[in-house]
Amino acid sequence: MILDRSPGRRLFQAVNYLILILTSLLCILPFVNLLAVSFSGSAAVSAGDVAFWPVDFNTKAYEFAIKGGEFFQAVWVSVQRVLLGTLVNLVLMVLTAYPLSKTKDKVAGRGLYMGFFVVTMLFNGGLIPNYLIVVKAGLIDSLWSLILPGALPVFSMIILMNFIRGLPEEIEESATIDGAGPLQILIRILLPVLKPALATVGLFSIVGHWNSWFDGIIYMNDTANYPLQSYLQTLLLNFEQIMQRSNNDYTQLLAMMNVRTGRAAQLFLGALPILAVYPFLQKYFTSGLVLGSVKA
16 A cells, blocks of 8 residues: 655645644533533632633532432432433334334335334424323333333434445345344344444433433422432522521532532533443444444
8 A cells, every 4th residue: 555645645634633633622622611610619710710720629519519419319310211211222223123124025014114203203292292191101200201202212213224224135144044033133143233333322322311301300290300410400490498408518518609610510420421431332333323324
């Protein structure tokens, strides 16, 4: 292989590197500022003196978030939701995407089924019908109310379906000749090949479940059942109520921080788990997303 070392090629690479570095800084620096604000003093933040390094370093905002009520209980609810919800999403996506990846002559009514799923992407019953369904199903104040309404993410299912359609047909044909049934082919042959696509749609599900906050507020009557994002969303909106039921030490905590430092700490606590998971799935994520978007 002959490398192109011409001046034009070098200039092109230098410009590309510069653009990538600037783009990376645009993504990273706001998060660094957010972290600095969360560890800074209230006066420095109010005066606008905080840039990318904490001023008057303290952990009052994090102490407020942790001592504000059911923080660790909310974390546990979110962990349960992410683990169980992602598992349900992946199982239903695989079971739906596999038959829909076949041609019309192999699956009767494929076009009708596909049209049904596409319609659900374009139209929604609305908040009130969804809430009534959850109520009638007896899921209020249950973890399942956060999982079952979105059990099958159609967009992610289509990505997975297109990935399966891009696989060589000879894989299944050879397995069929050896006597394997559709379920055996799916579990023993296709699932190992689907790791990049499963990592992609799995990451979508993890982020979706972890960041969701509105459904926790409307489906949970007991705040002890709030997932983390719902808990953090309502925490700073109830200053007076928290102060009334808190001791003097906690009231002093509130006096030593402001809303901006508190929200910065909330955002960092909410984003930290996803930042920790993403590096382990990144190598699968890129290839899975590209391969799953080739066909329609």
